[in-house]
Amino acid sequence: MKSMREKQTVILLMSLWMSMGKSDFAPYFYDNGAGSRNGNMALFSIAEDTSVGTHVYTLNGSDPEGEPVTYGMTFDKGSRECFSVEPKSGNVTLIESLDREVQDEIVAFVTITDGRNKVVENVRVFITDVNDEKPEFLNRPYIVDVPEDAASGSSIYRVQAVDRDLGSGGSVSYYLQSSSKFTIDGHSGVLRIRPGESLDYELSRTHFVTVVAKDGGGKYHGKYQVMTSTAIVTINVIDTQDSPPVFVGTPYFGFVYEVSVPGSEIFTVFAKDGDQNSPNPIHYSILNGSDGFFSINSTSGCISLTSFPVQLRNELYELKVKASEVGPDNQIIDYAITTVSIRVVDLNNHPPTFYGENGPQNRFELTMYEHPPEGEILRGLKITVNDSDQGANAKFRLLLVGPRVLRVVPQTVLNEAQVTVIVENSTAIDYEKYQFLTFKLLAVEIDTPERFSATADILINLLDTNDNIPKFSSEFYIARIPENSPGGSNVISVTATDPDSGLWGEVKYSIYGSGADLFLIHPTSGIIYTQPWASLDAEVKSKYNFYVKAEDTEGKYSLAEVFVTVLDQNDHPPEFNQNFLEKTMIIGAPVQIQAVDEDAEEPNNIIEYSIMKADPDNIFDINTSTGEIKLKPYIKSMEIVQNITRQKDCRWSVVVQARDRGSPSFSTTAVVKIDITEANSLKGPMAAFLMQSRDNPLKALGLAVGIISVMVLVTVMISTVMFFRNTKSNRITPARRIIRRRPKEQRHWTFRSAFGQSDPNAGRFLDDDDDTSGNSSSRPKPPPPSAPVLPPAPPAGSRPSERVRAVPTVSGALASKIPSRSSSCRTSKSTDGHERSGHNKDGSGISSALVSELKMRIEQKIIEANQGYYY
Secondary structure (H helix, E strand, O other): OHHHHHHHHHHHHHHHHHHHOOOOOOOEEOOOOOOOOEEOOOOOEEEOOOOOOOEEEEEOEEOOOOOOOEEEEEOOOOOOOOEEEOOOOOEEEEOOOOOOOOOOEEEEEEEEEOOOOEEEEEEEEEEEOOOOOOOEEOOOOEEEEEEOOOOOOOEEEEOOEEOOOOHHHHOEEEEEEOOOOEEEOOOOOEEEEOOOOOOOOOOOOEEEEEEEEEEOOEEEOOEEEOOEEEEEEEEEEEOOOOOOEEEOOOOEEEEEOOOOOOOOEEEEOOEEEOOOOOOOOEEEEEEEOOOOOEEEOOOOOEEEEOOOHHHOOOOEEEEEEEEEEEOOOOOEEEEEEEEEEEEEOOOOOOOOEEEEOOEEOOEEEEEEEOOOOOOOEOOOOOEEEEOOOOHHHHEEEEEEEOOOOEEEEOOEEEOEEEEEEEEOOOOOOOOOOOOEEEEEEEEEEOOOOOOOEEEEEEEEEEEOOOOOOOEEOOOEEEEEEEOOOOOOOEEEEOOEEOOOOHHHHOOEEEEEOOOOOOEEEOOOOOEEEEOOOOOOOOOOOOEEEEEEEEEOOOOOEEEEEEEEEEEOOOOOOOEEOOOEEEEEEEOOOOEEOOEEOOOOOOOOOOEEEEEEEEEOOOOEEEOOOOOEEEEOOOOOOHHHHHHHOOOOOOEEEEEEEEEEOOOOOOEEEEEEEEEEEOOOOOOOHHHHHHHHHHHOHHHHHHHHHHHHHHHHHHHHHHHHHHHHHHHHHOOOOOOOOOOOOOOOOOOOOOOEOOOOOEOOOOOOOOOOOOOOOOOOOOOOOOOOOOOOOOOOOOOOOOOHHHOOEEEEOOOOEEEEOOOOOOOOOOOEEOOOOOEEOOOOOOHHHHHHHHHHHHHHHHHHHHHHHHOOOOO
């Protein structure tokens, strides 16, 4: 109805404004009813466990003219401001925590304005309950006094707890934690003695019972939870007259000493009534066991001696003492009996005493060698200990105080014992650590109140033994000595020590090993030096190692290894293989010279090459590291070479220096004669070999001799096989038909010498073609082939550069002769008008052809020999 009225009012106002033309209407909130989260917060409720910062509501309204509106919220002065609102959106946020038990509703004023008109509405926000409160016990603390004769199952107290929550969260139930004597009603909280149980003051005077109060549970922050509280009920048990007397401090022991007299108090017993709240007086008496030597005071319980100790016949008396509870009419209500043990003992008036061979003694001394065997008894110590008291007063313990190297037995003594000292740690008894050992021997009583004791000093003087070996200061020594050091030079000093005393501590040194021949060692100082005649050369041997031995007078020794490095010195200059060198240089290719430095290490053996002088000058370059000499880059042909010098000579001299990098540096020089020529026009391996052999004729000669030797060996083998085969064919055999085939015409094989001279008899098979008689039956047997004759040695007067260079073969020889030099620099004309450079252009082809021809002829000869005779 209210909404309808408001709408009618709004319509009326709008009509009125439209009719007036200048009317201005106030904005208004939407009223969306209960449970809505949007509107004017009418009938809005919020749970008390809502988190701070939560968006809880949205204010919403409108302006009739359509103007934008803003929202606000205020509170009464002095009240809590629990909400804040965002003016434009109307979002309401919780800014303070809520507690329904403190405040169950919030009064606020919400506003809406269009800038000119403002509407204020009073709203009440209700706070709903959650289960956030624990049950709370009332009237604490709980202390209850209960007589010990209270009946089983009777009620003794009622506890009460309340919970400020609503609904099930505010309901409370009760239960007990771990109680065997009590129980509680879960609804009323009434505490009772459990049926079948009873209280006993003498057994337990106080009971502590923990009561738990639990609510009915509920939601909190969206989760279901049950909350509990605890309270402790203290139950004091009240005593009643139902217990007999009780002796306190049992068992009872008394002692009679040798100095006691009649009337001396031996012991006092004490008993009390078990019902302590209303105790009765106690009367004491001795029932038996005293034999008339002891009496007791009936009121105090004091037991006294009635005679002298010497009259006591037993060492132990056991008295039966009775404590009676006397009632108001002097009648005995109840009683208790206990036993009192009385021992007749000696008085502890004598301390332990140590004795030697001549009576009491408090100092004992012994001299012995170090490291005695473990378990050995020190028989030189003759010690006796005695306590003249009796029984427990004569019982004492022996202790040995000092380094833990010895132990004493026995450890517990009664009256008297012989003291034995035994070695426990032999290693620690070391003369090098201690020259003497001191100990305190203690005897301390064990069970007496006086704890009498006695002490004695034990001094052990140690004697040294040779128990140590010499030990070097290092396991190995590294020494360095320059080569060429004079004989007797110091190399290194080694040191070994022997901690033994006297002669056992003196060390002698010696060396041995395969590397020790050049060295000596001083036997006492340990200085190692070279032999007087020794000459150390790093180029011969730069590393020596040997062993040095340190030995004491009894032959105990240790070893160390010595490593000696001979340091290289620059004591060798570079050397060429000869001071005058001849090299042939092809234009565009370098020639190499090489010097050798016999020093052992860098930089002493690193060689640098340089050109000291050249004729003509500025023609050659040299690689400082490799020694390769080459022409300047601009010299690319023989024409340029010929234009450089007027003499038209291609043999030039270069003085080359080889210098090492040592300090001081050494150098040597050599003259290199360089013969310059153009590149070889021949091709193939044979031509390359011949060109390479120009500077080394012996190499070509050696190869030729090798080829000839191989060919001769092959020929001899073939001839030998044919000879044995022909011999086998001429044996006398059974008659058979022999058909002889006329052999084909044979060719003459002629071997030429390696230097072009023909030898008509060398290498010729005697298969003569002049035999034309046709009589094959009288034909002589061909002799075996002959081996070719080795070529003669070259003439003694020939120059290496003019020697004939030939490649010998079976059928002939390929020879080339270097013509004499002329101004044409090795360029000459042959008789047929063709230009040559000293070699046959097809040298490699001729060589291959000769080898192939030789192979073919040998195979043909073998076939013909095999066909000479056949069946």
